[in-house]
Amino acid sequence: MILTGADRCRLFPNYFGPCFCEFWEEATVSPRTGLILLSYFYLITVYLTAGTHNSFTFCLDESGSVTPCASDAVHGLVTLFGSLAKKIVSNWSKTQSLDVIAQLRAGVRYFDIRVSGKPGSSTLHVVHGLYGPPVDSCLDSLAAFLDQHRYEIVLLDFNHFYDMDSAAHDRLVQALIDRLPLLSLCRL
Numbered sequence: 001m002i003l004t005g006a007d008r009c010r011l012f013p014n015y016f017g018p019c020f021c022e023f024w025e026e027a028t029v030s031p032r033t034g035l036i037l038l039s040y041f042y043l044i045t046v047y048l049t050a051g052t053h054n055s056f057t058f059c060l061d062e063s064g065s066v067t068p069c070a071s072d073a074v075h076g077l078v079t080l081f082g083s084l085a086k087k088i089v090s091n092w093s094k095t096q097s098l099d100v101i102a103q104l105r106a107g108v109r110y111f112d113i114r115v116s117g118k119p120g121s122s123t124l125h126v127v128h129g130l131y132g133p134p135v136d137s138c139l140d141s142l143a144a145f146l147d148q149h150r151y152e153i154v155l156l157d158f159n160h161f162y163d164m165d166s167a168a169h170d171r172l173v174q175a176l177i178d179r180l181p182l183l184s185l186c187r188l
Contacts, residue, residue: 049155051110052103054095056126056138062090067116067127068162074129086130093129100141110155113138115172116162124172127162136175143179 066078066089077085098106115135116127126132146152156176161169 049109049153050107051112051155052096052108053112054093054126054128055103055108055111055113056096056100056135057094057128057132058096058099060090060094060128060130060132062086062130064131065119067129067131069114069116069127069160070129089129095128100138101145104142104145104154109153111142111157113156113158114160114162115158115164117164117168119163122168122171124164124168124175135172139175139179146180 062083063086066075066086070078070089074085074089078089096103103111113135114127115124116131118125118131124135126135126138142154142156146154158172164172
């Protein structure tokens with residue numbers, strides 16, 4: 001059975017909403033399982049959203065060490081000038097002034113995230129020049145928001161990894177699975 005856009009909106013008004021129906025080309029009911037199969041790829045390919053660069057760097061630790069992602073020049077400056085250089089690096093590296101929840105409330109739905117292990121710790125941190133908040137706390141905030149806004153689409157782009165072995169990658173994947181519904185995760 002093929003459902004038209006009008007049929008889908010009439011049969012499932014609370015699920016599809018008026019703005020999504022025009023993008024779906026068809027919805028079919030599987031004769032074997034009875035499940036409704038949606039072809040919504042067109043919607044995803046034209047998805048426009050607000051995003052932030054180095055999204056979770058709203059709070060960087062100026063008292064800690066410089067991260068592996070920092071350039072040799074930054075490492076050299078911090079070696080020579082200590083905390084003064086770290087203050088400058090912090091001001092340069094902090095690309096966001098809003099925490100995770102505030103960014104979500106402001107409409108941000110794409111997050112660019114750099115992750116690093118920290119020497120002497122199994123905790124993964126957001127990084128950009130200096131170590132930021134633990135990834136777990138950022139994911140907890142994100143999960144809390146998504147629990148209250150179940151129909152939101154949020155894209156997490158983990159695109160840089162530093163000082164992470166396979167066990168650290170496994171911890172990151174497990175943190176995502178623990179906090180976000182498994183069906184909402186998609187590896188691109």
